[in-house]
Amino acid sequence: MAKEKVKKRPSGNRFNTDFWKEQKRKTLIESTGASMRLSGSKITDEQVEKIIDSEKKRDKEYTISFIEEIIQDSKYKGWAGGRMEVLKPDESAYSVDEIRFFTPRNDEWVKFVDENDLKNVDKDELDRIIKIVKERFCRPVD
Numbered sequence: 001m002a003k004e005k006v007k008k009r010p011s012g013n014r015f016n017t018d019f020w021k022e023q024k025r026k027t028l029i030e031s032t033g034a035s036m037r038l039s040g041s042k043i044t045d046e047q048v049e050k051i052i053d054s055e056k057k058r059d060k061e062y063t064i065s066f067i068e069e070i071i072q073d074s075k076y077k078g079w080a081g082g083r084m085e086v087l088k089p090d091e092s093a094y095s096v097d098e099i100r101f102f103t104p105r106n107d108e109w110v111k112f113v114d115e116n117d118l119k120n121v122d123k124d125e126l127d128r129i130i131k132i133v134k135e136r137f138c139r140p141v142d
Contacts, residue, residue: 061120063087064129066101066113080105084133086126099130103137112137 032048069082079102086097103109116129 061089061122062126064116064119064121064126066117078105079103080109084130086130099133101133101137102139102141104139109137 029045029049063086065085065087067082067085068080071077071079071081081100081102083098083100086099088095088097112132121129
């Protein structure tokens with residue numbers, strides 16, 4: 001019986017997430033630089049790297065989104081209930097805090113959501129918004 005040939009698995013950094021993050025970063029820099037140069041801009045990869053690094057600093061923000069949930073109790077018709085999700089920076093994509101809300105759907109609520117939904121904020125702004133949600137838009141249920 002003949003021996004089967006077994007492929008050797010590549011060793012090294014294949015499963016190292018830091019390695020792949022750096023590869024992705026380098027590819028982004030090279031492709032962005034190439035696109036900029038094709039458009040007629042005289043930009044170096046080093047300049048593109050600075051731009052990308054400055055964008056990374058903006059990623060240190062929290063992202064807020066409002067998720068409304070169905071309210072089946074007819075006595076709360078005209079109310080908004082659900083959660084404000086806060087995506088945390090520097091953690092996994094599943095690192096989310098939830099702040100509950102339950103409030104009459106009025107002009108103040110609609111304006112507040114319109115101004116803050118899908119907004120990127122720093123820690124101080126996040127704390128201010130959470131305080132508003134808890135104080136103004138989280139009514140106790142009878």
